[in-house]
Amino acid sequence: MSTNNKKLMALFGLKWNPFQPDVPTEAIYRRNELQSFLWRVENLVLDGGIASITGESGYGKSVALRIIDEQLKGLREVTVARIDRPQSGLPDFFRELGDLFGVPLRVSNRYGGFQALRKKWRSHIESTLLRPVLLIDEAQSMQTVTLSELRLLAADEFDSRRILTIVLAGDLRLAERLKEVELMPLARRVRCRLTLGALSDDEMKKMLDHALVAAGNKQLMTAGVIDAVVAHSAGSPSTMMNTADELLAKAIATEKNQIDEKLFFETYETPKSRPIKAAAQSRR
Structure with missing residues (x-):
C-alpha cells in the first residue's frame, strides 16, 4: 500500500481515492x-x-x-x-x-x-x-x-x-x-x-455522493463544499473530480479529517487586487 493510500485510510477511512479515474467500476455513477x-x-x-x-x-x-x-x-x-x-x-x-x-x-x-x-x-x-x-x-x-x-x-x-x-x-x-x-x-x-453533455447540479451531486459512499466515507465532504465544487465545475464531471482530488490532497497535507468550505476557498479564492493608490505609494 502506498503512503498516500495509508493516509487515506488513516485520515478518512477510504477504501480508495474516490476522485481518481481508476476507481472500481462499481464506484462509477451511471446516469x-x-x-x-x-x-x-x-x-x-x-x-x-x-x-x-x-x-x-x-x-x-x-x-x-x-x-x-x-x-x-x-x-x-x-x-x-x-x-x-x-x-x-x-x-x-x-x-x-x-x-x-x-x-x-x-x-x-x-x-x-x-x-x-x-x-x-x-x-x-x-x-x-x-x-x-x-x-x-x-x-x-x-x-x-x-x-x-x-x-x-x-x-x-x-x-x-x-x-x-x-x-x-x-x-x-x-x-x-x-x-x-x-x-x-x-x-x-x-x-x-x-x-x-453538461450535467445538472443535481446529477453532479448524485455523482459525487455515489463516489463518496462507494469509497467508504459519505461524510468526507460537507454539504457546503459539495455545493461549491459543483458550482465551480460548470456541469463537467471531469472538472468536478479533479477539483475534489486537489482538495483531498490539500486535506491530507494539512491533516484535516474533512473537506469543508474553508479549505475550498483557501484553495480557489482569487487573491484580491491591491488598491491602485496603495500600490503606487509602495513604489515611491
Whole structure:
C-alpha cells in the first residue's frame, strides 16, 4: 500500500481515492441515459451493428467505454477487443485487428487479412450466436479510409447481416465527421447513440455522493463544499473530480479529517487586487 493510500485510510477511512479515474467500476455513477445505452449495446451483441458515444472532453466518454468493456466481458462467451491506436493507417490497423482476434495477417496481402478476420468472426458467431465486440476510443482520430474499411469488414451477405459489434467513442469532431459524404454509409448504420453533455447540479451531486459512499466515507465532504465544487465545475464531471482530488490532497497535507468550505476557498479564492493608490505609494 502506498503512503498516500495509508493516509487515506488513516485520515478518512477510504477504501480508495474516490476522485481518481481508476476507481472500481462499481464506484462509477451511471446516469439514466448511460444505463439505457448499456442495455442497447448488450442487444447489439446479439445482432451486430454500430453504436456511438460523442461529447465534449471531460463529460465521460472514456468512462462509458470502460463500463461497457467490463460489463460485456462479464457475459458468457462474449469476445471484447479494444483498439489502442485509432489513428493508424490501414496496414497497422489490420495488424492490430489480427493481434486482437488471434488472426495471423500478412500486410502485403490485405485481401487475405480481410477474409481471415471475417472467417474468424463468422466462426465465433456459429459457435456462440454472439457477435465479437470492438471498442474504439478517440474515434475522431481515425482515417476516413479506415472507418470505411471497418464498415465493410463488419457487413456480410450484401449488408443483410452484421458480423461485428462496434462501439465508436469520440469528441464532437466524430459527430461532424459522420456527416461527411464519404462516411454517410457508416453513419446510416449507427444503431444507437449516446451524446454526453453538461450535467445538472443535481446529477453532479448524485455523482459525487455515489463516489463518496462507494469509497467508504459519505461524510468526507460537507454539504457546503459539495455545493461549491459543483458550482465551480460548470456541469463537467471531469472538472468536478479533479477539483475534489486537489482538495483531498490539500486535506491530507494539512491533516484535516474533512473537506469543508474553508479549505475550498483557501484553495480557489482569487487573491484580491491591491488598491491602485496603495500600490503606487509602495513604489515611491
